[in-house]
Amino acid sequence: MNKVNVExxxxxxxxxSGEFMGAVKDTALELSWDVxxxxxxxxGVPRLISNVASLxxxxxxxSGTAAIALDGVGKVFGKRECTDCNGWEGLRCxxxxxxxxxxxxxxxxxxxxxxxxxxxAGAIAGGAANLTCVPASVNSGxxxxxxxxPTCDGTxxxxxxxxxxxxxxPKMNFExxxxxxxxxxxxxxxxxxxxxxxxxxxSNPDLAYWMMFEKPxxxxxxxxxxxxxxxMWMKYMDDRRYEELRERVERREAGWEVLxxxxxxxxxxxxxxxxxxxxxxxxxxAQLQLLAEVEGMQPPPRPANWGNVKLPLSEADWxxxxxxxxxxxxxxxxxxxxxxxxxxxxxxxxxxNQWREQQLEILTKAKIESYLRSKQEEEQNPGSxxxxxxxxxxxxxxxxxxxxxxxxxxxxxxxxxxxxKKKKERQERAERLARQAAEREAxxxxxxxxxSGRS
Numbered sequence: 344m345n346k347v348n349v350e351x352x353x354x355x356x357x358x359x360s361g362e363f364m365g366a367v368k369d370t371a372l373e374l375s376w377d378v379x380x381x382x383x384x385x386x387g388v389p390r391l392i393s394n395v396a397s398l399x400x401x402x403x404x405x406s407g408t409a410a411i412a413l414d415g416v417g418k419v420f421g422k423r424e425c426t427d428c429n430g431w432e433g434l435r436c437x438x439x440x441x442x443x444x445x446x447x448x449x450x451x452x453x454x455x456x457x458x459x460x461x462x463x464a465g466a467i468a469g470g471a472a473n474l475t476c477v478p479a480s481v482n483s484g485x486x487x488x489x490x491x492x493p494t495c496d497g498t499x500x501x502x503x504x505x506x507x508x509x510x511x512x513p514k515m516n517f518e519x520x521x522x523x524x525x526x527x528x529x530x531x532x533x534x535x536x537x538x539x540x541x542x543x544x545x546s547n548p549d550l551a552y553w554m555m556f557e558k559p560x561x562x563x564x565x566x567x568x569x570x571x572x573x574x575m576w577m578k579y580m581d582d583r584r585y586e587e588l589r590e591r592v593e594r595r596e597a598g599w600e601v602l603x604x605x606x607x608x609x610x611x612x613x614x615x616x617x618x619x620x621x622x623x624x625x626x627x628x629a630q631l632q633l634l635a636e637v638e639g640m641q642p643p644p645r646p647a648n649w650g651n652v653k654l655p656l657s658e659a660d661w662x663x664x665x666x667x668x669x670x671x672x673x674x675x676x677x678x679x680x681x682x683x684x685x686x687x688x689x690x691x692x693x694x695x696n697q698w699r700e701q702q703l704e705i706l707t708k709a710k711i712e713s714y715l716r717s718k719q720e721e722e723q724n725p726g727s728x729x730x731x732x733x734x735x736x737x738x739x740x741x742x743x744x745x746x747x748x749x750x751x752x753x754x755x756x757x758x759x760x761x762x763x764k765k766k767k768e769r770q771e772r773a774e775r776l777a778r779q780a781a782e783r784e785a786x787x788x789x790x791x792x793x794x795s796g797r798s
């Protein structure tokens with residue numbers, strides 16, 4: 344019995360193990376086929392990406408549709424802020440000017456009423472007298488009693504009369520559904536500003552108006568109030584008048600001394616720092632006269648030992664073997680002469696500027712010393728500087744004819760001195776031109792002789 348049972352058990356185990364091995368084999372085959380199919384399909388990643396992309400497109404389309412719908416609904420039914428209170432639903436009280444208290448007086452008081460507080464209060468309560476409030480903008484000139492403002496209940500803020508305190512409530516509005524076609528055309532036309540330069544903004548009011556008001560409104564949506572525009576435009580016009588006067592003052596036109604006073608009246612702060620405006624006109628004119636006098640002088644020749652400069656080229660820069668070639672020697676001589684001429688012209692210019700600066704200092708010092716000397720003489724001899732003082736002291740004063748004769752003599756002498764000075768200047772100028780012409784002719788003859796010698 345036991346033997347039979349063991350055999351059956353072994354048979355069952357063998358059968359079960361065979362089935363198990365077959366199941367394992369089938370599972371491995373199916374898994375391999377599934378892995379192969381999944382690899383061909385990218386393990387589901389492309390499908391996942393496709394699904395996510397489709398979902399995102401659907402979400403974007405739905406959100407865009409909802410935004411368009413909400414925008415359309417908002418144009419028809421939505422909040423409209425009041426243009427007077429800007430959505431605050433309140434303004435400063437015009438009766439009390441935001442103070443909360445207002446003056447008052449009793450009006451139409453019937454005869455026979457007393458002047459006490461109790462009688463006045465009873466008359467007002469009974470209708471026998473009227474209580475009239477005086478707005479803060481009215482100056483009665485009397486010390487009126489004050490009470491709580493009836494318009495704002497003492498808060499200083501009254502309800503907006505346009506929106507009546509209901510600016511936050513949504514309202515129906517059909518004005519923003521569609522813009523009129525000519526509004527878009529005006530915007531397109533304004534986006535093409537004038538093609539002139541920005542430097543000519545002050546000389547072109549149309550361009551200035553576009554840059555100040557229309558361009559900010561189109562690009563940034565900035566809309567200025569009328570009073571702000573007026574202030575900005577008045578400031579621009581003042582700046583424009585300042586620039587026009589400044590150009591005339593800078594050119595030193597006739598009457599520029601008076602024109603620069605106009606600049607000071609238009610913009611004192613800018614005129615105080617403007618280099619074009621001359622603060623001391625007599626000193627400026629005297630300085631210009633001295634500069635003209637110095638510019639008319641002929642400077643002496645430059646000293647030989649003045650302004651020693653180390654030249655970059657010299658004959659030592661060429662080798663002696665190279666200088667045996669005539670072309671190389673000619674090239675060296677040309678370069679050295681050109682170098683000498685260039686540096687000589689620079690030194691002459693520097694010497695002339697230095698000499699003119701020295702002469703300007705000498706003339707300025709001489710004129711200042713002469714002015715101080717004359718002032719000292721006037722302080723030491725005060726009687727000689729006041730004609731007619733002898734007559735006041737009792738001595739005989741010179742007659743009128745004598746004074747006229749002396750004045751005419753001095754005038755003729757002064758005129759003769761000016762004529763002699765002009766004649767001397769013309770003679771010096773002629774001599775200078777003749778000397779320059781002679782030097783030029785000599786230089787041309789020397790160059791011609793050098794060219795003929797080379798040929």
